[in-house]
Amino acid sequence: MSDTQPRILCKITDQSINMQELADFVADPAAGAMATFVGMTRNTNDGRQVVRLEYECYPGMAEKEMSKIAHEALSRWPITKVAMVHRLGRVDIGEASVAIAVSSGHRHAAFEACHYAINQLKETVPIWKKELYEGGELWIGSQTGATGSFQRVQEEDRA
Amino acid sequence: MHIKLRYFASLRERLKRSEETVEVPEGATVATVWNQLKDKHPELAVIERSVAFAVAQEYVDKTHLLQDNDELAFIPPVSGGLYV
Numbered sequence: 001m002s003d004t005q006p007r008i009l010c011k012i013t014d015q016s017i018n019m020q021e022l023a024d025f026v027a028d029p030a031a032g033a034m035a036t037f038v039g040m041t042r043n044t045n046d047g048r049q050v051v052r053l054e055y056e057c058y059p060g061m062a063e064k065e066m067s068k069i070a071h072e073a074l075s076r077w078p079i080t081k082v083a084m085v086h087r088l089g090r091v092d093i094g095e096a097s098v099a100i101a102v103s104s105g106h107r108h109a110a111f112e113a114c115h116y117a118i119n120q121l122k123e124t125v126p127i128w129k130k131e132l133y134e135g136g137e138l139w140i141g142s143q144t145g146a147t148g149s150f151q152r153v154q155e156e157d158r159a
Numbered sequence: 160m161h162i163k164l165r166y167f168a169s170l171r172e173r174l175k176r177s178e179e180t181v182e183v184p185e186g187a188t189v190a191t192v193w194n195q196l197k198d199k200h201p202e203l204a205v206i207e208r209s210v211a212f213a214v215a216q217e218y219v220d221k222t223h224l225l226q227d228n229d230e231l232a233f234i235p236p237v238s239g240g241l242y243v
Contacts, residue, residue: 058167058232061216126213126234128168139169139235 007074009083010066012057012127022083022101031080031103035110037118039098041091045140048133055088055097058126062086065125073102073117077109084117086127097129160185162192162225165232170210174200183225189214190221192231209236 009025019038026034041053070082080103091097100117104110121127131138163180171177183191189212197203203210211234212219218234225231 056168058165058213058216058234061213061232064216122237124218124237126167126232126237128235128237130168139172 007081008067008070009081009085010063010070011085012059012062012066013085013087014089015087017085017087017096017099019096019099019101022085022099025083026081026101026103028080028103030105032105033107033110034101034103035107035114036102037098037100037114038096039118040096041093043093045131045133048131048135048138050093051132051134052093053091053097054130054132055086055091056128056130057086057088062126066121069117069120069124072120073113076116077104077113079104079109079113082113082117084121086121086125088127160187160225160227160229162187163228163230164192164196165230167232168235170203170206170233170235173202187225188221189219189223189225189231192225193221193233196233206235210234 009022019036022036023034041050043050066084066086070084073079073082083101086098087096098118098121100114100121102110102114102117104113129140131140160183161180162183163178165178166174166176181192181195183195193212197207212221212223213232213234214223214225214229216230216232
């Protein structure tokens with residue numbers, strides 16, 4: 001691994017995610033393993049027929065928080081490089097909204113760091129998704145948090 | 160002091176604006192501003208436990224002391240749940 005090459009790629013984009021770009025970024029002669037994660041729009045959620053998702057972020061802070069996660073992963077595991085990309089705007093069924101690639105000398109570190117990165121991203125990066133389903137729309141937050149109640153209040157108001 | 164407020168996602172739709180500038184007294188904290196907002200919009204009480212705060216794009220807690228011209232963002236729960 002050359003010292004002059006960047007080891008972190010963090011990007012927020014309104015374009016389709018190109019997995020090859022992440023794979024190319026993390027590829028390295030010192031890496032014998034690459035783990036990837038891709039999060040996609042699923043056609044059902046909690047009994048609802050999902051039509052599509054729409055993402056928005058806090059520009060600037062979202063990139064900063066992603067970068068913190070990538071740096072933390074590099075300090076916790078013996079990994080070579082890490083790439084994280086999140087999409088904004090409309091993401092149709094089956095399309096990717098988030099992708100992570102991690103390379104390392106051996107597979108264990110790559111798997112662990114990749115798992116850490118996606119979990120942490122969902123906890124701390126200020127990106128929100130709105131689910132458009134058949135019959136309505138809903139901001140999806142933590143499933144156990146209070147957002148559910150807020151949504152119910154909004155729905156009651158409309159009723 | 161003038162504080163710029165940023166609203167996102169459910170909060171932005173609820174308040175029907177994405178930002179505004181408010182005037183608060185010297186010594187005001189994040190809690191001061193949140194309580195002012197809650198007084199105007201009592202329905203926000205239901206997200207009290209899950210909303211987070213950021214000043215100058217860094218997470219802070221409610222006791223954080225604000226400075227003139229700070230940008231304070233209210234962060235409703237970030238996206239989650241669909242990949243598990």
